[in-house]
Amino acid sequence: MPLYLPIAELSMNIFLVIGMGAVVGFLSGMFGVGGGFLMTPLLIFMGIPPAVAVATESNEITAASVSGALAHWRRQGVDVKMGVVLIIGGAIGSFFGAQVFTYLRSLGQVDLMISLAYVVFLGSVGGLMFWESVRAIVRQRRGIKPKLKPREDRHKAWIHALPFKMRFRKSRLYVSALLPLAIGMFVGVLAAIMGVGGGFVMVPAMIYLLGMPTNVVVGTSLFQIIFVTALTTIFHSVNTQTVDIFLAVLLLVGAVVGAQVGARFGLRLKGEQLRALLALMVLLVCAKMGVDLVVEPTELFSVGEAGSH
Amino acid sequence: MRLLSLVVAVFWALLMAPSAIALVTDLSNKRIEIRYSFDGADLILFGAVGSSAVDPVNDDFDVVIVVRGPEANTVIRQKAKVGPIWINNDSLTFPSAPGYYAVAASRPLSQIASDAVFASYGIGFDHLPLLARTSRGLAAPDSDFRSALFRLQASHGLFRQEQDTVVHIGEGLFKTDIRLPANVPVGDFLVETFIFKGGTIKARNRIMLAVDKEGFERAAYDFAHGYPFWYGLVAVLVALTAGWLAGVLGKK
Numbered sequence: 001m002p003l004y005l006p007i008a009e010l011s012m013n014i015f016l017v018i019g020m021g022a023v024v025g026f027l028s029g030m031f032g033v034g035g036g037f038l039m040t041p042l043l044i045f046m047g048i049p050p051a052v053a054v055a056t057e058s059n060e061i062t063a064a065s066v067s068g069a070l071a072h073w074r075r076q077g078v079d080v081k082m083g084v085v086l087i088i089g090g091a092i093g094s095f096f097g098a099q100v101f102t103y104l105r106s107l108g109q110v111d112l113m114i115s116l117a118y119v120v121f122l123g124s125v126g127g128l129m130f131w132e133s134v135r136a137i138v139r140q141r142r143g144i145k146p147k148l149k150p151r152e153d154r155h156k157a158w159i160h161a162l163p164f165k166m167r168f169r170k171s172r173l174y175v176s177a178l179l180p181l182a183i184g185m186f187v188g189v190l191a192a193i194m195g196v197g198g199g200f201v202m203v204p205a206m207i208y209l210l211g212m213p214t215n216v217v218v219g220t221s222l223f224q225i226i227f228v229t230a231l232t233t234i235f236h237s238v239n240t241q242t243v244d245i246f247l248a249v250l251l252l253v254g255a256v257v258g259a260q261v262g263a264r265f266g267l268r269l270k271g272e273q274l275r276a277l278l279a280l281m282v283l284l285v286c287a288k289m290g291v292d293l294v295v296e297p298t299e300l301f302s303v304g305e306a307g308s309h
Numbered sequence: 310m311r312l313l314s315l316v317v318a319v320f321w322a323l324l325m326a327p328s329a330i331a332l333v334t335d336l337s338n339k340r341i342e343i344r345y346s347f348d349g350a351d352l353i354l355f356g357a358v359g360s361s362a363v364d365p366v367n368d369d370f371d372v373v374i375v376v377r378g379p380e381a382n383t384v385i386r387q388k389a390k391v392g393p394i395w396i397n398n399d400s401l402t403f404p405s406a407p408g409y410y411a412v413a414a415s416r417p418l419s420q421i422a423s424d425a426v427f428a429s430y431g432i433g434f435d436h437l438p439l440l441a442r443t444s445r446g447l448a449a450p451d452s453d454f455r456s457a458l459f460r461l462q463a464s465h466g467l468f469r470q471e472q473d474t475v476v477h478i479g480e481g482l483f484k485t486d487i488r489l490p491a492n493v494p495v496g497d498f499l500v501e502t503f504i505f506k507g508g509t510i511k512a513r514n515r516i517m518l519a520v521d522k523e524g525f526e527r528a529a530y531d532f533a534h535g536y537p538f539w540y541g542l543v544a545v546l547v548a549l550t551a552g553w554l555a556g557v558l559g560k561k
Contacts, residue, residue: 001346002346002347002485002491004343004345004346004347004348006527006530011347011348011491011492034559059545060548063547063549063552063555064552066552067556069554070553070556111397112397150518155484196425217480230545233544234541234542234544237533237537237538237540239537241540243533243541245529249547282488293394293395294394296395297388301385301387301460302386302397302461303383303458303462304384305487
């Protein structure tokens with residue numbers, strides 16, 4: 001059944017769109033990730049213009065993060081103060097990210113920027129995750145237990161030296177506000193140019209850089225993602241009018257169902273195995289993007305429309 | 310330039326004066342509405358010629374039908390290898406390339422008239438007048454970019470030539486199919502019909518065709534482009550509501 005998408009200005013099979021949402025939803029439910037880094041490349045691959053894919057996926061991530069954030073909220077798993085600092089940073093980052101996105105779009109280089117961003121960030125995050133999970137699996141087999149560092153030592157000296165210290169009670173932290181602000185900003189830029197929530201960068205940064213306790217990490221990151229992707233949606237809508245609500249809602253319908261099934265499926269696997277699988281998937285998307293950049297395209301020319309109709 | 314246009318005008322008057330063939334055409338649908346289920350449209354063009362100079366019963370004539378969509382600023386980009394990667398390196402802008410261009414004919418164009426005749430009317434992929442924006446102002450485009458424009462648009466189903474044939478029904482009546490793909494641009498389309506006989510044009514006429522988004526699709530598009538901030542805000546509210554609903558339903 002074809003459905004005409006008024007903003008993307010093309011016709012897509014409605015079941016295909018819902019199916020894509022379901023597959024990505026399944027994977028994100030299984031691994032407990034947002035799935036933006038899978039959905040945006042998939043949309044581009046299916047022929048949706050990159051600008052529409054990124055902006056629309058931002059909109060879908062807002063929706064997909066709400067129920068998770070609410071669940072964590074009820075479990076007291078959100079550090080609101082930390083979240084607000086991360087959101088302020090995210091708003092700044094997203095604003096500038098969207099400006100760069102609009103500028104590069106007018107130059108015809110937005111596809112390149114998206115591909116490069118995916119290769120760099122997915123490559124490094126996927127590589128680290130893969131390395132870490134393989135080491136954990138090997139250690140477990142050998143029966144080695146990693147030594148836990150005492151809480152006081154988790155921060156490096158340079159982090160202690162930063163000014164504007166702030167107390168975050170829920171995270172039991174006394175740390176410079178500049179650090180979460182910078183993390184939020186970085187994630188905001190990624191959200192605007194890659195069409196992702198940025199959890200894959202934010203969660204490790206919260207654990208390893210900020211030293212937040214794990215019980216508030218996911219909730220706080222989802223809390224930030226809702227606001228930052230919402231702002232990103234508005235920025236993209238104002239700058240480029242590329243947010244397709246219909247596409248976003250259809251993807252969400254599939255994603256909701258897929259995520260339920262995926263979450264149940266994920267319970268059967270061990271944490272390290274899940275992380276290793278997720279890392280492989282991240283590296284796969286990265287490799288696909290990278291290969292497309294390096295291999296000589298069969299058609300060197302492309303058509304784009306600049307300006308109004 | 311003025312002299313040239315004068316010559317063309319005189320030539321045109323001479324050409325048209327003796328023939329005065331009555332030519333009428335009509336479309337099965339003159340207004341195409343893009344709605345949620347839009348997946349392209351097939352139109353039928355009907356036409357008839359009266360029998361003054363062209364006698365349709367005894368005499369064969371040829372028909373060429375040209376459909377032109379609204380003009381748009383179209384950019385063609387060319388990738389080149391920079392370091393290890395392929396990036397868009399060069400580009401050429403066609404400020405007024407038609408968003409849709411289809412040529413249907415009763416026979417292969419080469420059998421209907423000479424290249425020079427089609428060139429003088431700008432009919433066909435090879436002769437469609439196109440200018441590109443260059444550093445020296447508007448100029449004839451580089452042939453690589455020009456052919457890329459036609460190749461790419463043809464691959465998207467937006468440019469068509471000699472894929473549809475004009476069928477003679479008899480008694481001067483003819484028809485052809487016009488295929489508009491799902492990604493057709495919105496706007497006013499010009500449908501021109503040329504009657505050829507003996508390699509020259511004997512009659513021509515033009516009718517309009519409108520393609521427009523309708524109903525919900527139009528409202529959404531107009532809202533997104535007219536009030537982008539409010540559209541973005543609504544998109545966010547829809548997402549928040551849908552996400553919350555999904556969470557509630559998911560628990561049950």
